[in-house]
Amino acid sequence: MRLHVADHPLVAHKLTALRDKSTDSPTFRRLADELVTLLAYEATRDVRVEPVDIVTPVCPTTGVRLSAPKPIVVPILRAGLGMLDGMVRLLPTAEVGFLGMLRDEHTLQAMTYATRLPEDLSGRQCFVLDPMLATGGTLAAAIQFLFDRGADDVTAICLLAAPEGVDLLKSKFGQDAPVSVVTASLDERLNEHGYIVPGLGDAGDRLYGVVS
Numbered sequence: 001m002r003l004h005v006a007d008h009p010l011v012a013h014k015l016t017a018l019r020d021k022s023t024d025s026p027t028f029r030r031l032a033d034e035l036v037t038l039l040a041y042e043a044t045r046d047v048r049v050e051p052v053d054i055v056t057p058v059c060p061t062t063g064v065r066l067s068a069p070k071p072i073v074v075p076i077l078r079a080g081l082g083m084l085d086g087m088v089r090l091l092p093t094a095e096v097g098f099l100g101m102l103r104d105e106h107t108l109q110a111m112t113y114a115t116r117l118p119e120d121l122s123g124r125q126c127f128v129l130d131p132m133l134a135t136g137g138t139l140a141a142a143i144q145f146l147f148d149r150g151a152d153d154v155t156a157i158c159l160l161a162a163p164e165g166v167d168l169l170k171s172k173f174g175q176d177a178p179v180s181v182v183t184a185s186l187d188e189r190l191n192e193h194g195y196i197v198p199g200l201g202d203a204g205d206r207l208y209g210v211v212s
């Protein structure tokens with residue numbers, strides 16, 4: 001498992017505004033969208049391309065285009081939806097699948113409650129969108145779900161990550177697994193309520209408001 005923390009002043013600037021509790025929902029959504037596009041640039045560094053012959057107004061030349069099968073982008077419901085537009089802006093030809101996951105209150109295990117994904121993900125590069133890598137349980141289950149369907153490699157894009165979640169992914173998938181996490185910040189820790197510290201609060205609530 002590889003961790004990439006984006007080190008860029010614009011990333012830090014947008015993240016600071018996201019963390020600020022006085023930032024309202026519309027501004028939070030816009031900033032999250034912009035931040036995801038910056039993270040997506042880092043996350044797609046190894047996206048597969050193939051050579052293509054073209055003709056410029058001056059002469060024939062060779063460039064590249066995305067290889068088939070196209071990558072697939074998978075937001076984890078609900079908060080991952082707030083990252084989708086920012087991601088597909090950079091990868092407009094990617095397919096989009098959906099994964100709804102929640103934690104069983106008794107077993108504390110992450111379980112899948114909704115899926116809209118191809119049965120066969122063989123040879124596919126997958127980009128999972130989940131704003132907060134906290135304990136890592138949900139993201140680990142989502143990544144395992146994609147591998148079970150044959151995914152080739154999985155890159156998770158998270159606005160923030162906690163060391164506890166990163167450690168869980170490292171121990172579950174090991175050093176050499178084709179799993180990457182790209183984030184704007186590796187924060188300090190989780191608090192006793194499972195929130196990332198200093199964090200930004202509940203990402204779903206800040207994007208979409210509190211649903212009672």
Ligand code: URA
Pocket residue numbers: 132134194195196197199200201202203204
């Ligand atoms: N999920 C959130 O939305 N925020 C956290 O800090 C941790 C998990």
